[in-house]
Amino acid sequence: MSKIQAPKGVHEFFPPESQEFEYVRETLIKSAKDAGYQLMELPAFEDTDLFTRGVGESTDVVSKEMYTFEDRGGRSITLRPEGTAGVMRSVIEHNLDKGQLPLKVWYSGAFFRAERPQAGRYRQFYQVGIEAIGLADPEIDAEVIAVADRSFKNLGLKNYRLEITSLGDAASRALHKVELVKFIATLDFDEATMARAALNPLRLFDDKRDEVRLKMAKAPLLIDFLNQASKDHFERVQSLLTSFGIAFIVNPRMVRGLDYYTGTTFEFVHDGLGAQSGIGGGGRYDGLMAQLGGADHSGIGFGIGVDRVLLACAAENSISTKISEAYSLDLFLIAMSEETKSYVANLLNSLRNHGIRADMAYGDRALKGSMKAADKSGARFSMVIGSDELNSGEAMLKNMSTGESRSIRLAALHNEF
RNA sequence: GUGGGCGUAGCUCAGCUGGUAGAGCACUCGGUUGUGGUCCGAGAUGUCGCGGGUUCGAGCCCCGUCGUUCACCCCA
Structure with missing residues (x-):
């Protein structure tokens, strides 16, 4: 008889290290609460359609990483791979957007993706996230980014950077896509790379191979295709971040894996973790709510990977003294x-x-x-x-x-x- | 999903060209009849990940499998 062990790729936290996990998670949550965000406690599984319609069928997350099964009533159920779609579903279902806007909520919990595990990437992982729904002002974009940044600073982190870009509106993206596809067609890539390009041409921007980077160096950038409104919005976000004292770099080659992102998008990157270097990321998702059958409200939010932030804290040894103060x-x-x-x-x-x-x-x-x-x-x-x-x-x-x-x-x- | 590395005590690891398992840390007790951290002494702890194979003999070689790790991919 073989010993029963935890399923592949899950990450468990037990004493004494579990204190560090708890401290990181609570610190992330605190900066959301302090900024007026309120808790949404949601199911860990949802109707599969929510994710195929919300996250996007062409994404890797949906097409090959979901834990999907049939329940005893014959329904197709999926363990949540991310948090935003579930929040939108609940907001629509319970008419939470009928009151004063923006609606500001936070969540925390386990998420599931059937990926090959490695350091910082687990099949059950933990996120703390916030969503601000129903306000299109650049001030709320800056606020959301500032909430994440403040929580990292409260954890004593220093060696991370914030990358931002704008994906513009749907019209700008469609225009850019035509030009990008034209450009890629002039290049010579292997079959797997071409297949990725066919699925989502933006993907080639974050390929790690030097020869691909070289070939893509002169590719048309989405940021150059933004209309005036998108451009102005993005400028305002940048000037707000600067006045907040939050350092950032504009990375027009940033790619996000979920289809719903529009406009301002951002990513927090830490170099002490290995290949899985993103500790948090998010952006605006202006068409998502309508796409899921709700009102056409805009929204912006982030998801922070608790597991990865914990690795970052360990790499910088930033929380050991804080923990003994907090728990002794x-x-x-x-x-x-x-x-x-x-x-x-x-x-x-x-x-x-x-x-x-x-x-x-x-x-x-x-x-x-x-x-x-x-x-x-x-x-x-x-x-x-x-x-x-x-x-x-x-x-x-x-x-x-x-x-x-x-x-x-x-x-x-x-x-x- | 693809490719490489690694699985030995609770933890970190050693174990030579195959000859029957060890260290440090941690733990318990004692040195010190009621006061910790340092020091000294003693003790307990293993299906050598699991399953097959080769061999007189396997922790070591071979095959499979599970886990883990690194990279690709993807993303938190």
Whole structure:
């Protein structure tokens, strides 16, 4: 009998490293909440049509990476490969766009793509995302980008860059596509590359091979085909980012893999992760809601890969001290004898009722072992309680970093924190 | 999905041209009868990923398989 193991390509987080995952995720969420975004908690699986219509049938995500199955009622169900389509579906279904706009929401959870796993790419991965729906102003584009950027800065990250471009409106894109296809037809590529070009000619812009880059160097760029309105919008976004103090580079060769993107698009890239270097990305998706049967509202949002941001934090060693501050205990209690154990358990419980972060040594270990546990816990203070302390009502409160201790009345212990 | 590397103790890894498994860290106990971190000593821990094959004999060679990793591809 073989051992049961986790399915291929899933990423699990357990102690002590799970603290880092939690810290990263909560920090990402906090900057969304602080900017007025509210939670949407959505299903991890949806009707398959939502993704084929929303994300686009020609995308790799839909055509070969979805976990699709038939449920017991014969419906075609797909584990969500991304977050935006589900948010749009719910907004339309529950008429959330009938109130004041923009509607600003955030989400967090697991997403699924059946890809070949490698560092930073998992079959179940975690994203935190936001969506701002129903406002076409460049100010909201800048806000969305700033929310992501602020969360990275709050995590202490430095070695990342923001790349932005504009995909313009549908008319501009159609015009450009004609010219791009014409240009590519003059080039000599292998069969696989031509097949990619046929599916989406923009793809060739982010090919990693030097010979392809060389051949594409003179290809017509979409950014040169933008109409005046798109151009003005993109200019405004850039000047806002500059005044926010957010550094960026315009990358007109940036390619996004989901069909719904229009206008402003962006990507946060970190070079410490290997081949999977995108830690977050997003953009405007002005036709998506109408495409899914809702009102023709514009929208913009991002998805940030929690797994990858965690890798970036590890590469920069940016959060280890923040984590010990965020999670360490105030006090660690040690019961010296069998008789004091239940007293200590009660004391511990009442300290926790006062909001003090505390724990105690369980089990019958020698004092040395218990002190070691206190040390390991990272608690700032420790206290040993035996029958002497019980009788006198006082015990020594020890500062674990300086080693100093002083006598404290047990009844007033909670006032020390 | 395609190609290369790697799977040995909880972790990081050593193990020579095949001869029957080891180190460091971590853990438990003790040195120090009620005060951690350093030091010293002792102890426990393995289907050598799994399944076949070759061989007198396989952790080592061969085949398959699963996982992982790196690149392509794709993207968070």
